[in-house]
Amino acid sequence: MDIGEIEPSASRGPHRAERDGAPRRGGEFRAPTPANEVTFSRRELDRILSLYGRKVAAGEWRDYAIDFLKDRAVFSVFRHACEVPIYRIEKNPRLERRQGAYSVITATGLILRRGRELDRVLGALDRSVRLVAV
Secondary structure: OOOOOOOOOOOOOOOHHHHHOOOOOOOOOOOOOOOOOOOOOHHHHHHHHHHHHHHHHOOOOOEEEEEEOOOOEEEEEEOOOOOOOOEEEEEOHHHOOOOOOEEEEEOOOOEEEEEOOHHHHHHHHHOOOOOOOO
8 A cells, every 4th residue: 555545444533423413324414403402393393384285285375494593493484485474483482381382473573373282373374264155
């Protein structure tokens, strides 16, 4: 072996998992998340994305964004990608005992509904328009 060649199995520094603390398997990427960051659970995201899918199919919503902050998690819904969100679905664990952790907020800051159960809070957005013949 020449001086310029490196053995492929030779370690070139700390392993990725040792550098950033996030374990890796195969091609899996997992971004490190701080322990104090608020997130939506899998069940919560399934329920929110189910509502989002129905609204996209109806042509009412077009885009979304998810923000995980230190004090709350926010799912923002957009009619157009370049606008402000028309609705924000927020999870704030500090308010769990008082008003409930979940809330739906409009673009103007009006709180449509707040509560402890996500399904009931999302009911404010899930209502479909019904035509009644007179």
